[in-house]
Amino acid sequence: MFLATGFEDYKILDTGDGMKLERWGEYVLARPDPQVIWQKQSPALWEQAHATYLRSSEGGGRWEFSKDLPERWIISYKHLSFYVRPTGFKHTGLFPEQSANWDFMMHAIKNAGFTPNVLNLFAYTGGATLACASAGAKVTHIDAAKSMNGWAKENLALSGLADCPVRILADDCLKFVRREQRRGNKYDAILMDPPSYGRGADGKVFRTEDNLFELVWETAKLLSDTSLFFIINSYTTGLSSVVSRNMLEICLAGRGGVVENADLAIPIENQAVLLPCGTTSRWHK
Numbered sequence: 578m579f580l581a582t583g584f585e586d587y588k589i590l591d592t593g594d595g596m597k598l599e600r601w602g603e604y605v606l607a608r609p610d611p612q613v614i615w616q617k618q619s620p621a622l623w624e625q626a627h628a629t630y631l632r633s634s635e636g637g638g639r640w641e642f643s644k645d646l647p648e649r650w651i652i653s654y655k656h657l658s659f660y661v662r663p664t665g666f667k668h669t670g671l672f673p674e675q676s677a678n679w680d681f682m683m684h685a686i687k688n689a690g691f692t693p694n695v696l697n698l699f700a701y702t703g704g705a706t707l708a709c710a711s712a713g714a715k716v717t718h719i720d721a722a723k724s725m726n727g728w729a730k731e732n733l734a735l736s737g738l739a740d741c742p743v744r745i746l747a748d749d750c751l752k753f754v755r756r757e758q759r760r761g762n763k764y765d766a767i768l769m770d771p772p773s774y775g776r777g778a779d780g781k782v783f784r785t786e787d788n789l790f791e792l793v794w795e796t797a798k799l800l801s802d803t804s805l806f807f808i809i810n811s812y813t814t815g816l817s818s819v820v821s822r823n824m825l826e827i828c829l830a831g832r833g834g835v836v837e838n839a840d841l842a843i844p845i846e847n848q849a850v851l852l853p854c855g856t857t858s859r860w861h862k
Contacts, residue, residue: 580851589844590622618850649662679704680708842854
């Protein structure tokens with residue numbers, strides 16, 4: 578299990594009845610989580626919520642605000658800072674459990690002995706991009722959503738990293754990877770956070786069960802001879818971390834190194850309970 582334990586500005590206060598209660602800096606949000614099938618342990622805490630996301634029987638949902646909440650605000654992880662806000666699709670623009678991977682990547686980059694070239698696919702608002710750039714890497718950040726890329730640029734500036742060697746591109750990940758193959762470009766480290774289901778800027782649909790292996794197979798061809806790591810994150814319900822582990826074992830056969838796989842999880846404040854938050858598989862030397 579990869580535990581995210583160092584995020585002082587983010588805490589899970591309680592979970593239960595299909596919901597999680599989270600403190601994001603000064604503000605408390607209650608959001609659905611399908612893996613929370615137990616009862617609330619501290620019901621009184623839920624009165625602290627500034628906003629609650631309510632699912633609709635017709636799909637999607639809406640936020641119900643019970644206290645004043647700014648349009649967006651800043652939270653920090655160690656030396657990194659991020660804008661967060663409640664979006665119309667439940668998320669806030671940040672996945673704090675990924676801090677376990679940020680620490681892993683920052684350590685690998687700082688100890689590489691050279692300036693690694695990192696490829697971040699499905700890069701979202703740039704949490705991993707910031708982590709890698711702050712550790713001294715050159716980063717290519719790919720996401721099909723221009724709005725998320727704009728958010729990532731704001732996060733870079735907020736963290737004092739605006740002048741770092743970071744390319745942020747709106748593109749289809751597989752198409753970009755194949756163009757990089759033709760160009761002969763290589764990367765020393767690769768990470769990807771593919772959606773269970775997504776639609777690119779050109780309308781092309783991505784489904785994990787249909788498209789992930791091809792993407793991993795093609796992306797593995799971009800690894801350099803000085804490669805440091807290859808990370809696959811997954812939030813697809815029911816998909817074991819063994820699946821992405823197997824993909825790395827197959828696609829990186831003959832490269833040496835080791836593959837680790839585990840659930841990502843966050844401890845809940847003052848409880849023995851952990852909240853599962855997707856899976857990660859890591860290949861590294």
